[in-house]
Each structure stands twice: as C-alpha cells, then as structure tokens.
Amino acid sequence: MTAVIEGQEPTGTTGTTGTTGTTGTAGPAGPATGTTTGTTTGTAAPPPRRGDDGVLVTLRETPRAAKALLLGVFVNKLAAFIQIYLVLFLTNRGFSPTQAGLALGVYGAGAVVGSLVGGSLSDRLGPRAATLISMTGSAVLIVSILYLPTYPLLLGAIFLVSTVGQFYRPAAQVLLTELTPKHRLVMITAMYRLGLNLGMTAAPLIGAALLSVSYNALFWGEAAAALAFAVIASLALPRHTARPRPEAADGASAEPEPAGRSGYLAVFADRRYSLYLVAVLLTSIVYCQYTATLPLDVAAAGLSLWWYGAAVSLNGLIVITCELAMTKIVQRWPIRLTALLGLGLVSVGYAIYAISPLPVWFMVGTLVWTLSEIIGGPTVFAYPAMAGPERLRGRYIGAMQSVFGLGTALGPVLGTLVWFQVGRSVWLWAAAVAAVATVAGLAGMRTPASGAGEPQPAAASAG
Incomplete structure (x- = not known):
C-alpha cells in the first residue's frame, strides 16, 4: 500500500x-535565538525532548x-x-x-x-x-x-x-x-x-x-x-500564508533559478533534484511490482493465491499501524540515512523474492520492502517541499508526484513483460533497478540546513 x-x-x-x-x-x-556576527555563531533553540515529538x-x-x-x-x-x-x-x-x-x-x-x-x-x-x-x-x-x-x-x-x-x-x-x-x-x-x-x-x-x-x-x-x-x-484554509525566505540543503540559500528558465524548466534544470526524480521514477516502477508481477509468480509456483492476498494484507496492516510509530524514531535521523534505508530496502525486499518461490520468502520479502515504506516514505516524500526556491515549491512537489504516478503506471506493464521473458529472474532485475535508484537518490538529495527558515503558522485568516 x-x-x-x-x-x-x-x-x-x-x-x-x-x-x-x-x-x-x-x-x-524553534527558530534561531541568536545571530551570526563575524565568526560568532548564533544559538538555535534546542530540539524537542524525547517523548515530545509524537x-x-x-x-x-x-x-x-x-x-x-x-x-x-x-x-x-x-x-x-x-x-x-x-x-x-x-x-x-x-x-x-x-x-x-x-x-x-x-x-x-x-x-x-x-x-x-x-x-x-x-x-x-x-x-x-x-x-x-x-x-x-x-x-x-x-x-x-x-x-x-x-x-x-x-x-x-x-x-x-x-x-x-x-x-x-x-x-x-x-x-x-x-x-x-x-x-x-x-x-x-x-x-x-x-x-x-x-x-x-x-x-x-x-x-x-x-x-x-x-x-x-x-x-x-x-x-x-x-x-x-x-x-x-x-x-x-488561509487565503495567504506567511512565506519566509527558504533555506535549501547544505546550509545555503535555495539553489537560484537558472537564468532564462522559469516554471518546470527551472525545476528540471536543477541537476541534483533531477537525479532525485530519476530515483523516484525507478523506485515507483519497482515498488508496484507487487500489484502485477507478484500474483503471476505466486500462481506460476503452484501456490494458492491466498499467499498473495496475505502478503498484500501484511503490507497494508504494517503501514497503517506502524508508520506513525516508526516516524517518531526516524524523524531524528539524518536525511541521507533515512533515504538509504527507504530506497535501499526496496531492492533488498524484491531480491528476497528471487531466492525461492516458497511462501516464506514471499512473506519475508514483503516485510522488508514494507519496512522501506514506513522508514523512508514520510521523509522521501517530504523532501520536494524544501528542495528548491520557495516560489517553485508547488512545481517541485508536482514534478515528484507526476514522476511517481508515471512510474506506477508503467511499472505493472514493464514488470509483466519482463516476467514473461525471463521468468523469476525478474526479481533480480527489479532489485538491480532499485539499487540504481538508491544511488541516484543519495546523489540527488541535499542535506537540509539545521537552522533558519522555519515555516510559521498562517498570518492571514481563512476567510
């Protein structure tokens, strides 16, 4: 799910x-309580205490x-x-x-x-x-x-x-x-x-x-x-919101819009973000194989489709019941570690399917790629909103969502075509593609700044 x-x-x-x-x-x-003058570094408000971030x-x-x-x-x-x-x-x-x-x-x-x-x-x-x-x-x-x-x-x-x-x-x-x-x-x-x-x-x-x-x-x-x-x-919903000047990754101001480009041309001209979009596309193509290729493989192995239903239900149950609890933990982790696990475990989970067409491996593989979703999902999908200039925030988010939708549309078609050509080796191909996506994601995601630019509640009325 x-x-x-x-x-x-x-x-x-x-x-x-x-x-x-x-x-x-x-x-x-909270926002910084001091300012930087010369070589003196301002003091930021302390992070929330454990137990205060649920x-x-x-x-x-x-x-x-x-x-x-x-x-x-x-x-x-x-x-x-x-x-x-x-x-x-x-x-x-x-x-x-x-x-x-x-x-x-x-x-x-x-x-x-x-x-x-x-x-x-x-x-x-x-x-x-x-x-x-x-x-x-x-x-x-x-x-x-x-x-x-x-x-x-x-x-x-x-x-x-x-x-x-x-x-x-x-x-x-x-x-x-x-x-x-x-x-x-x-x-x-x-x-x-x-x-x-x-x-x-x-x-x-x-x-x-x-x-x-x-x-x-x-x-x-x-x-x-x-x-x-x-x-x-x-x-x-407010008619207008307070929009502070955003901070981008690596502690610097958001990457400026390239000269002569605007709108989505500026988004795709952001090379690092384009790598991130490649990672999202490849991951979504692999991720949705459980909707098309997995039932084919389960049936070809002579297993009851009950096992397929059980695997999908396992995914849904874990995501609904465990993602919030997991997020309380991983929101404190460095973003690149969270992305590594969120993207990389997709590769591991689908590789496990290739071990043997036995129910235990279908269930274990599903558990692993489900862990990728509850560990990395909120952070990976939150990233586009802080990746570029504030004036392009909607387009950065829209580009990611569009690419993800494209991947989930292409994934079942590509997966079934490959399955009919190479059989169970499809899972090794899926794992390899997800591994490439992991590398692209790590290369494309900037580490967010630790301080300024915290959004504030809306200043205008909802009217």
Whole structure:
C-alpha cells in the first residue's frame, strides 16, 4: 500500500511536505535565538525532548487550518471510487473490456498531468485556490460521466476528472509545509499518508455498498465528498500564508533559478533534484511490482493465491499501524540515512523474492520492502517541499508526484513483460533497478540546513 499513488496516493501510496528531524532530517525545535556576527555563531533553540515529538504533540502544535486540510483529504479519499469501479461501470454500460481498460489508462494519464498542473496552480494562485478549483471542478466532472452518451466524450470526461482531481495534491503539501513548524513536518507527512491509506482502504467497501444501490449513488457519492472537501477548504484554509525566505540543503540559500528558465524548466534544470526524480521514477516502477508481477509468480509456483492476498494484507496492516510509530524514531535521523534505508530496502525486499518461490520468502520479502515504506516514505516524500526556491515549491512537489504516478503506471506493464521473458529472474532485475535508484537518490538529495527558515503558522485568516 502506498499513499503516494493516486497515490500515493500512495495510496500508496501516496505526497507531501518539507523534511525535518533533529539530527539531519529535521531542523531545531524553534527558530534561531541568536545571530551570526563575524565568526560568532548564533544559538538555535534546542530540539524537542524525547517523548515530545509524537502524534499528539504534533497535533497540538499544528494550526487549525492544517488539521482541516488533513480532514478534507481523508474525506475525499473515503469516496475515491471511480478508479476502482470504472471498468465495471463501463462494461455495464455496454463497452468492451478493451475500451474499459483504455479508459482506465486514460485516467492514469490524467493523474500524471494533473500533478504537474496542480503544482503550477499552487505556485501561481496559492494552495487554497488550487484546492477549491480541484474539488469543485472534479465534483461537476464526476457527475457528468453518468450522462455522457458516447465513448469519446466519456474518455474526455474521465481524463479531466483525473487531471482536475489531482490539482489539490501539490497544493495540500505546499500548505502543510507553510503551516507546520519545521521540526514537525516529517511527522505531519506521516499523518497525511495515514489519512490517504485509511481512506483508500475503506473506499472499496463504501463503494461496494453504494454500488448495491446504483451507479448513480456511487458517482454522486464521490462528487459529494469532493464538495465536502471544497467546503472545508473554503472555510478553514488561509487565503495567504506567511512565506519566509527558504533555506535549501547544505546550509545555503535555495539553489537560484537558472537564468532564462522559469516554471518546470527551472525545476528540471536543477541537476541534483533531477537525479532525485530519476530515483523516484525507478523506485515507483519497482515498488508496484507487487500489484502485477507478484500474483503471476505466486500462481506460476503452484501456490494458492491466498499467499498473495496475505502478503498484500501484511503490507497494508504494517503501514497503517506502524508508520506513525516508526516516524517518531526516524524523524531524528539524518536525511541521507533515512533515504538509504527507504530506497535501499526496496531492492533488498524484491531480491528476497528471487531466492525461492516458497511462501516464506514471499512473506519475508514483503516485510522488508514494507519496512522501506514506513522508514523512508514520510521523509522521501517530504523532501520536494524544501528542495528548491520557495516560489517553485508547488512545481517541485508536482514534478515528484507526476514522476511517481508515471512510474506506477508503467511499472505493472514493464514488470509483466519482463516476467514473461525471463521468468523469476525478474526479481533480480527489479532489485538491480532499485539499487540504481538508491544511488541516484543519495546523489540527488541535499542535506537540509539545521537552522533558519522555519515555516510559521498562517498570518492571514481563512476567510
């Protein structure tokens, strides 16, 4: 399960905010209390004491607007029905399985485009406006699918539903970054991911209940959830937030935007961040092999598909129950150590599958790559919000989410093609690709500064 896939997301999974910790992943507990004059170094406020960096303390220190955002995202994910039931809906309307499958692919393409557009909208209009456009627009488009008479019109509406519905993702992570104290950002990211995962876990069951009434109830239910999020955003999210001059990695100011470049051209001109994006793409391609290649391998080994279900359930159970507790520990680690484990354990986990097609190795391998998710997920997905200039924060986040979505769309296709060509050696190939991703990630991620630039709560009213 990954919240990042959307999304994540991650549901995966699936996104997110700036990175924090206290020894490398995080900044200190507060802003610097002194200044630097000549060779005299200012004194930073001490990091939070052990026991003061958990979920409840984070919630107490989180502004009301950020809590409302977490609630809105959760409500929206509870009704994320279309992607799950789209194939059934279209075949019920009389379209062929091929047409239904193409529509699902169009939906995935829309998610990739939507992340990019959403990042740009967040930078240009602000996170609140981007969220309102996303939720109100997608609500109207969702309902339109019920009443469009032809297949081309349906494809267009499905693409727009997915695209517009993704606008809020970069905006949400930008807003969390700006509203949350810097030393709480990794934990708030883990809470954001938990909301995505819980919503994505419950959505199929709620959708099945609505589907027992009618497809109309299913689509109107998802539209209602989107409107509910829009209402929350309208009432609780600030129109403007206080945006301090950000600090980038290695203790220096954020890398300047290259001359003559703006928008996503400036993002991709950041060479180190581009390496990070390569790492995200390769990791997402490998990570999602459990959705396509793993069931093929389990079945080819003559095992009951119960073992596949057990492995997937193990992943979901551990992520939902353990990620927050693990984040309380790893948010204090240096960011590069967390990234090494978060990316590297994906390689180890899939390599374990190659040992033997026995249930024990399928379960152990799943446990290992699940550990990668709960150890590195919040930090790795928080990184884009602090990687570049503040004016491009939404685009940095949108680029990562788009690349991750592309990887999860390509992964099942590439994995099954390789499996049919080389059989169980696919797991060695997957491990090798994940290892390359780990090296690229370590090379591309800058170590965050330990001090200044802590985001402050919003200065303006939510009006």
